[in-house]
Amino acid sequence: MRLTPFQQRIIKDEVARIMGEGVRLLLFGSRTDDDRRGGDIDLYLETPERRERAWHQVLRLNAALQERLGEQKLDIVLHQPGEPLQPIHLQARKQGIPL
Amino acid sequence: MTGLRERLAQILALLEKEDRLLCGVRERLFQVTPLDAPRLACLLETPEGIDRLESFTSKFSRMQDTFVDKLLPIHLRSLGELPGSAIDNLRRAEQLGLIENAESWVEMRLLRNRLVHEYVEDIAQLAEQLSLAREQAEALHHAYHKLRSR
Numbered sequence: 001m002r003l004t005p006f007q008q009r010i011i012k013d014e015v016a017r018i019m020g021e022g023v024r025l026l027l028f029g030s031r032t033d034d035d036r037r038g039g040d041i042d043l044y045l046e047t048p049e050r051r052e053r054a055w056h057q058v059l060r061l062n063a064a065l066q067e068r069l070g071e072q073k074l075d076i077v078l079h080q081p082g083e084p085l086q087p088i089h090l091q092a093r094k095q096g097i098p099l
Numbered sequence: 100m101t102g103l104r105e106r107l108a109q110i111l112a113l114l115e116k117e118d119r120l121l122c123g124v125r126e127r128l129f130q131v132t133p134l135d136a137p138r139l140a141c142l143l144e145t146p147e148g149i150d151r152l153e154s155f156t157s158k159f160s161r162m163q164d165t166f167v168d169k170l171l172p173i174h175l176r177s178l179g180e181l182p183g184s185a186i187d188n189l190r191r192a193e194q195l196g197l198i199e200n201a202e203s204w205v206e207m208r209l210l211r212n213r214l215v216h217e218y219v220e221d222i223a224q225l226a227e228q229l230s231l232a233r234e235q236a237e238a239l240h241h242a243y244h245k246l247r248s249r
Contacts, residue, residue, distance in 0.1 A: 055224055056231065059213075063206035071184055 001097050002031045003041070008099055010068050015045065018061045022048045026096025029075070040073040041065075044092035050080045103177055110169050111247060117162040118243050121155075125236050128155045134230065136223040143222075152229075159236050160211045166239060167204070174246065198242050207235045 003011070015025050029042030047054065058076050065074055079089045128151045131138050142148035171192055172182035182188050185208075189201040198204055210232055 053227060055228070059206055059209050060202075062209050063202050066205050066209075067186060067190075067202050071186055 001027060002034060002036070002039075003027065003099075007069060011041075011043070011065065012099055014061055014064045014068065018064060019045065019047070019057050024048075025099050026092055027099055028092040028096040032095060032097050040075050041069075042075045042077070042092070044077050044079070044089070044096050046079045047081070050082055054078060054080060103173065107170075107173050107177055110165065110173060114162065114165055114170060114243050114247075117158065117165055118240055121158040121162050121236055122240060124151060124155045124158055125233060127151055128229075129233055134226060136226045139226045139229070140222050155229075155232075155236075156211065156214045159232060159239075160215060162236075162239055162243075163207060163211060166243065167208070170246065192242075197246055199238065203235070203238070207232075207239075210235065 012025065015023055024044075024046035026044040027042065028044055030036050030039035031041055045058070051057070055078075058078050062074055062076055066072060077088055077092055079085065128134070131142070134142070143152065167185055167189065171185075171188040174197075175182040175188060175191060180191070183191075186201070186205065189198065189204045192198045193201040210228060214228060214232060
């Protein structure tokens with residue numbers, strides 16, 4: 001995985017602060033591949049229950065991470081119970097590395 | 100120095116226009132309050148409603164860009180400071196008391212990207228996002244007036 005321990009710490013802290021505990025967090029996409037360089041940080045989040053305004057939590061998380069990690073291209077994909085699984089969710093679940 | 104002052108005056112003049120246009124369309128779009136999902140759905144049945152939404156989104160985006168990418172760097176330079184990345188400049192603007200919270204300004208930029216790129220299918224979510232965008236457009240208006248009075 002191509003994230004420094006410091007970056008991983010920040011991501012985990014902010015997910016806990018904004019999304020609360022119990023959220024499944026996976027890193028997927030090009031940053032899981034040690035042989036590549038650069039690229040977006042793709043995060044997959046899964047909430048244990050359905051939430052109101054979950055899109056706003058994701059927006060706040062993205063803003064907080066950009067603030068703390070610097071201007072990075074971050075893509076955050078969210079899945080909530082009861083929502084249909086899209087190809088991107090399946091890809092993230094299959095390939096993702098827990099943080 | 101004269102060049103810098105002229106440039107600042109030009110950007111402020113541009114912002115004055117953008118501010119007036121954004122305030123106008125904000126009022127027209129949010130005429131019906133609260134603009135909840137059923138009312139928004141109704142509004143988007145009409146060509147005027149669709150135009151209003153598009154116009155609000157594009158003016159909201161444009162004013163953010165002018166403020167963050169043009170005004171802030173020039174303003175910092177006029178104070179004798181060296182501007183940095185957009186996030187650095189927003190942080191500095193927060194320290195200077197020009198804006199309330201740098202993080203919510205980053206959020207504002209992310210929100211407008213969502214409003215511009217995804218034609219949101221979920222109307223309830225679009226209504227919630229617009230309500231946040233409305234608050235943010237007001238924050239933009241206040242920040243501009245604060246900076247102009249300095």
